[in-house]
Amino acid sequence: MNEYKILFTGTMGAGKTTAIGAVSDRPPIVTDVANTDLSVAKARTTVGLDFGQFTLDSGDRVRLFGTPGQSRFDFLWKILARNALGLIILADNSRPDPLADLAVYLDGFAEDLAMLPCVIGIGRLDSHPAPGLDDYAALLAQRGLLLPLLAVDVRRREDVVLLIDTLLAQLEAGLYDEEANEECDDEPA
Amino acid sequence: MPVLTLGAHQLPAAEVALIRSLVRLFSHTSSFHWRFVDSGPCDAVIVDTELPPAELAEAGRRARAVLKVTRAYAPGQPDTLQRPIRADQLKAWLERQATEQRLMRAAHGPPAPAAAAGGTAKPVHLRFKLRRWPSAALLRNDPQRIRLATLLSRRALGARELSRISQLPAEQCQDFVDSLCQADLLEVLELPATASPAAVAARPAPPPSLAHGLISGIRRRLGL
Numbered sequence: 554m555n556e557y558k559i560l561f562t563g564t565m566g567a568g569k570t571t572a573i574g575a576v577s578d579r580p581p582i583v584t585d586v587a588n589t590d591l592s593v594a595k596a597r598t599t600v601g602l603d604f605g606q607f608t609l610d611s612g613d614r615v616r617l618f619g620t621p622g623q624s625r626f627d628f629l630w631k632i633l634a635r636n637a638l639g640l641i642i643l644a645d646n647s648r649p650d651p652l653a654d655l656a657v658y659l660d661g662f663a664e665d666l667a668m669l670p671c672v673i674g675i676g677r678l679d680s681h682p683a684p685g686l687d688d689y690a691a692l693l694a695q696r697g698l699l700l701p702l703l704a705v706d707v708r709r710r711e712d713v714v715l716l717i718d719t720l721l722a723q724l725e726a727g728l729y730d731e732e733a734n735e736e737c738d739d740e741p742a
Numbered sequence: 743m744p745v746l747t748l749g750a751h752q753l754p755a756a757e758v759a760l761i762r763s764l765v766r767l768f769s770h771t772s773s774f775h776w777r778f779v780d781s782g783p784c785d786a787v788i789v790d791t792e793l794p795p796a797e798l799a800e801a802g803r804r805a806r807a808v809l810k811v812t813r814a815y816a817p818g819q820p821d822t823l824q825r826p827i828r829a830d831q832l833k834a835w836l837e838r839q840a841t842e843q844r845l846m847r848a849a850h851g852p853p854a855p856a857a858a859a860g861g862t863a864k865p866v867h868l869r870f871k872l873r874r875w876p877s878a879a880l881l882r883n884d885p886q887r888i889r890l891a892t893l894l895s896r897r898a899l900g901a902r903e904l905s906r907i908s909q910l911p912a913e914q915c916q917d918f919v920d921s922l923c924q925a926d927l928l929e930v931l932e933l934p935a936t937a938s939p940a941a942v943a944a945r946p947a948p949p950p951s952l953a954h955g956l957i958s959g960i961r962r963r964l965g966l
Contacts, residue, residue, distance in 0.1 A: 555956075576964065610959060610962065611955070611959055613959065615960060685878075686877065690877075693875065699873070699875060700875070700895070701888065714964045714965070715885055715888065717960070718885065718964070719888060722892040722893055723892055723895075725893065725907055725954075725957060726893045726895075726897045727896065728954065729897070729899075729907050
């Protein structure tokens, strides 16, 4: 049996725990405590990490880890990102400066983003339309990044599934690269 | 956009007349950029598949793109139309070519006429890579479009390669590439001669690897 992991990160209240719960076989294990950050209207928040998983027909397991949102835990982000299948960054558009929030995670995972499949899910766009997806795309372009950007409601399972499928498509593109090179190498000169 | 030229190589006179009339008819729409020419180098040429190989090669030297017409049943064959020539299919092929040739011009400047270059015109194969994530309006929150855009965000692919990886119809992939092109979101790369998209697409699928098994296993588990 093999084990794989997908990482969910983002600010407090962005919906990491909810997203994991949407696809996990069992309710996520949550390591949360009473929130003492008065700037966020949330009773409890994650301080360790959230954990869920689903099991494949083969018996292999995909573990779903939610990082603590606060940047003071960024040492944990790097540890969790090792050997991950992909990274899902959740942004909360109702926060005062969601683009600056995203920049924190882009910086925190900068070393991994060159290779690690990554998708950005932006929540609460319906109620808070600015900044729009194009503004996020512009921020990424400024940093020389091109990452999928999706408007999501992580309470909807299909939205979380689409985020994961977007990671899988990135893995597929990488695999095709390897196969195409191998096939070209096989061709007679 | 400059007007592109379409020729016919040793087709029956009735078919040439039909093609000339259709091109004139299509050109009444502002988005259509082709005109028919009777002789000389051109951007695309229409030939009969039953011509001898030397004649087909001669036609290839005349133009950057070749459209073959055949009496045989030819569903899904690239750059091939089944007789009788249907206006909608001819128009769709010409519009696709216009997009590709526009991209080529953007990437490499205007093509040298084949005759002036004095060499054999090689078939042009293009790969595309996203330069920037598309707008929500273009993606329409459609999971298939999002998957195609994701693939193109990660590596340069031709429309047929895109179809092979995504397992979506080639025409759907081509249409999506055209949309991205119109939105000026694509970087265009020329494909190495040893691995044309058609050749890659025609290769038998490699045996499923461990990674492919994992990806399909996750998709199955998530109900995709």
